[in-house]
Amino acid sequence: MARTILFNKPYGVLPQFTDERTGPPRPTLADFIDAPGVYPAGRLDADSEGLMVLTDDGRLQARIADPRFKLPKSYLVQVEGEPDEAALENLRRGVRLKDGLTRPAQAECIAAPDLWPRDPPIRMRLTVPDSWIRVTIAEGRNRQVRRMTAAVGHPTLRLVRWSVGEWQLGDIAPGTWRDAG
Template identity: 55%
Template sequence: MSQLLLFNKPFQVLTQFTTNDDKSTLADYINQPNFYAAGRLDYDSEGLLILTNEGAVQHYLANPKFKQEKTYWAQVEGEISDSALSALRKGVELKDGMTRPAKARVIEEPNIWPRNPPIRERKNQPTSWVELKITEGKNRQVRRMTAAVGFPTLRLIRYAIGDWTLDGLLPGASTLVDVTLNLPKKSTDNARHRPNGNRNQKQFGHTKKRARR
């Protein structure tokens, strides 16, 4: 049995515990010793971040080769076209190579918290929401994918990683969940008990895993 800390990262929070400037960090929200982020989420993106106190679990969740599907909600500029969705589903050519095929569909605006500050909006320019599911983690990948097909992302929220979701978590809130993971043997053998992360890198539904608050 392992423990994960599910955290709803607010807009403009660094996924580290310390910084040399005045930017907000995880230390402003999390006081759980020896837990480290399994993967990252951009400063200007919001949503689900998973932290763990086990190195093997961190490696498993963060490494793209294990293909943990990540679900994103992207508010894009313009009414996204069928051809753009088709391109996202086939894979998009980025500067660092082709993306894997994504699951992409238009969704209604989610019933979520307002962003502070709000997105920039252009007069007479509509926006639309797209759900993207990907299994890799290129730098700022979702933003670059939507831009590549002609629809820049204005707001980005990671809703889920695998079976874990934001359900029940408001921005800045976190919850511990008990899970049993079938980790690949190589991942377990190669990872130290302490996560690789450096501590000096300083309610709207239900969770699918049993939560302990």
Template identity: 55%
Template structure:
């Protein structure tokens, strides 16, 4: 039996528990001893982060060999034409090689929590939303992919990792799941969202 914590990491919070520069970290959000994140989210990205005290579970979730799909809501600057969407779906060549094919679809404005500070809007340039699902996790990959096709990312929210989803967690909130290995089913005895109070 393993404990897994699903956290909605807010904008401008590091995916670690300490920072010498005094920036916000996970310690400001969740006060559970001996847990570690299974993977990372960039400082300026938001959304689902999985944490556990089980090293084997962390490895299973985060190791590229297990290919956990990751789904993002991406606010982009500009109009996504079919050529750009096809390039993202087929894979684009970045400085560290060609990306794997991705699932990409246009998205209506999602029901996402407000971001603080909000995204800067430019009146003469429209913004749109995409849903992008990747089977790999290179550094800043989504941002680099959209920039490559001329659609800079303004806001990035990870909404799912494999079978785990944000499911209404607000920024800074988390919930606990209990996983029973090796079965693939899981139970969640306490799914109430919690916000750590300092």
């Protein structure tokens, strides 16, 4: 029987079990997960937080990570400024990035979610307001959500992946995991 783990990756943790870079050691999945044989299904940048799915099932891992399967991934995104309907509509239609046009996304403004404090805290600018949006994409380019929000004039301050397909972060505390069941 395949094992699937849901992990709430904290900010600053590498989305892999080893750090190949020389220099001071950085935190990796190995610092939080002691479950032999499971591997990440997709990535989540070190400066992003939230849900990572790990599994020992290679077919499931490929289905989650491969954009051909169009598995939706939802993010709670704190951005600079207050996106208007035009900015949200640009996200919904697809945004032209250096590597081409993105697939259409779901995007909506949301109230500030009740999340754990980020360590370190995000930088706040006294003269620039911030707000939250929920963005759902069905592809996984490198730093895609961050690049999309920047392209519509609202750079990302904090990014928390909330769901991957049917799996949701729910009440999993940062740095902890549970079996998907």
